Amino acid sequence: MAKSSSQLVYLCNACGADFPKWYGQCPACHEWGTLSEFTVSGRKSKSSGNRKTATAPAARLSDHRAPRRYPTRIGEVDRVLGGGLLSGALVLIGGNPGIGKSTLAIQILHACGVPALYISAEESPDQVAMRAKRLKITAESLWLSGEAEIDAIEDAIRKEKPELVVIDSIQTVYNPDLDSLPGSVGQIRDCAQRLLQLAKSISVTILIIGHVTKEGVIAGPRMLEHMVDTVLYLEGDERHNYRILRAVKNRFGATHEVGVFQMDATGLTEVTNPSELFLQERLASVPGSAIYPSLEGTRPILVEVQALVTVARFGTPQRNVNGLDYRRLAMLLAVLEKRMNLTMGNRDVFVNLVGGLRVDDPAIDLAVLAAVASSARDIALPERLIFIGEVGLAGEVRSVSQLDKRLREALSLGFESAIIPFRSQLKANLKGLKLIPVRSVRDVMNTLFPG
Numbered sequence: 001m002a003k004s005s006s007q008l009v010y011l012c013n014a015c016g017a018d019f020p021k022w023y024g025q026c027p028a029c030h031e032w033g034t035l036s037e038f039t040v041s042g043r044k045s046k047s048s049g050n051r052k053t054a055t056a057p058a059a060r061l062s063d064h065r066a067p068r069r070y071p072t073r074i075g076e077v078d079r080v081l082g083g084g085l086l087s088g089a090l091v092l093i094g095g096n097p098g099i100g101k102s103t104l105a106i107q108i109l110h111a112c113g114v115p116a117l118y119i120s121a122e123e124s125p126d127q128v129a130m131r132a133k134r135l136k137i138t139a140e141s142l143w144l145s146g147e148a149e150i151d152a153i154e155d156a157i158r159k160e161k162p163e164l165v166v167i168d169s170i171q172t173v174y175n176p177d178l179d180s181l182p183g184s185v186g187q188i189r190d191c192a193q194r195l196l197q198l199a200k201s202i203s204v205t206i207l208i209i210g211h212v213t214k215e216g217v218i219a220g221p222r223m224l225e226h227m228v229d230t231v232l233y234l235e236g237d238e239r240h241n242y243r244i245l246r247a248v249k250n251r252f253g254a255t256h257e258v259g260v261f262q263m264d265a266t267g268l269t270e271v272t273n274p275s276e277l278f279l280q281e282r283l284a285s286v287p288g289s290a291i292y293p294s295l296e297g298t299r300p301i302l303v304e305v306q307a308l309v310t311v312a313r314f315g316t317p318q319r320n321v322n323g324l325d326y327r328r329l330a331m332l333l334a335v336l337e338k339r340m341n342l343t344m345g346n347r348d349v350f351v352n353l354v355g356g357l358r359v360d361d362p363a364i365d366l367a368v369l370a371a372v373a374s375s376a377r378d379i380a381l382p383e384r385l386i387f388i389g390e391v392g393l394a395g396e397v398r399s400v401s402q403l404d405k406r407l408r409e410a411l412s413l414g415f416e417s418a419i420i421p422f423r424s425q426l427k428a429n430l431k432g433l434k435l436i437p438v439r440s441v442r443d444v445m446n447t448l449f450p451g
């Protein structure tokens, strides 16, 4: 290959934009230090945009047929997708290695029951078949392929004409005409672009699996998010068998809905009542435990916030947090220290959300504060009490959204009282639940630890 036919471009690892020169800060997404050099081969390939695509004539809006939506028939997946998969949609399933993405994908193919093609560029078809056997999947309409080259994949899809395709994973699919390795930003972008065109042109639904590594070492999925229609993340605490499927982007439905599953040897099983699951191992009357009614999408889920506060023995006190924002915890500890004279500077603080759920809603503040204060004072909180409210820097308790829904869930699970923001407007009939409105953190502490 003549050197002169190659072209140097600089690709952003974060957003995937390319530039003819290097910048310290990406001009497109403003991230620093994300541009890396990338050689685009000048060799003509049928893939690099030279393929003649027929231009579709403009059509009347009223003549346009809506794409077909078909349910996956896995209730938790349909909830997250907003009713099922759409023909012609490109869906990204992201998650840490080993979390269960391949398992979920093959279960979806099986449950949908439409002609489907599973392209495993990562594992051999034998391995995929073994997994399918373990999951008791014997679908007649399911085809396997071990192809990893994007041209061959495209040809296979055009030839087999499946309605649903899984690409496992985008990091292992490659275009040999590019000079970079599979998994590089350039390869991922090129292959994803090809899959996008294919999905739209022949109305096939394509599920792309993408690995996320800690700190986004692989640029793939983050950049892919901009290209696809729907982004699902499969999350969970690897030490537990709960898995949470979350839509972070959905062009055809609501986001922030979650699906909850349990993972075992027979695959992912739906959990229709997650609150019970998350609370089942809770020990009563142990200091440092508070219950928070979270709202994931439209769904209330009760979770346990655990805190452990101990005297720091070495140097800088530790702040260790799981499932919550670290800075938010730091702020809450500062509020406790300043407004309640509870010294935190010489204590190690560990906070954990049980079950691997992650909550970014500040409505959890009060539960975190209560758990921390309970552990610091070594006094258990009432077992059938829940906490909800956002805490401000002045120690004020601020109102939260959809309180009715959250309280109703707590009531249905046998909770007896709730500490809620003073300025809450409730419409629901919550007979049987004692409401304790509070204006400030001080009110909460006086209620919990009188005297």
Ligand SMILES: Nc1ncnc2c1ncn2[C@@H]1O[C@H](COP(=O)(O)OP(=O)(O)O)[C@@H](O)[C@H]1O
Pocket (backbone or CB within 6 Å): 095, 096, 097, 098, 099, 100, 101, 102, 103, 104, 134, 264, 265, 266
């Ligand atoms: N033989 C087995 N029996 C039970 N569980 C298994 C078996 N093999 C794999 N698993 C489970 O499946 C998980 C891997 O799921 P997989 O769908 O391959 O994840 P991913 O595709 O996200 O890397 C493992 O973490 C393990 O918990």
Ligand SMILES: [Mg+2]
Pocket (backbone or CB within 6 Å): 101, 102, 103, 122, 168
């Ligand atoms: Mg896999």
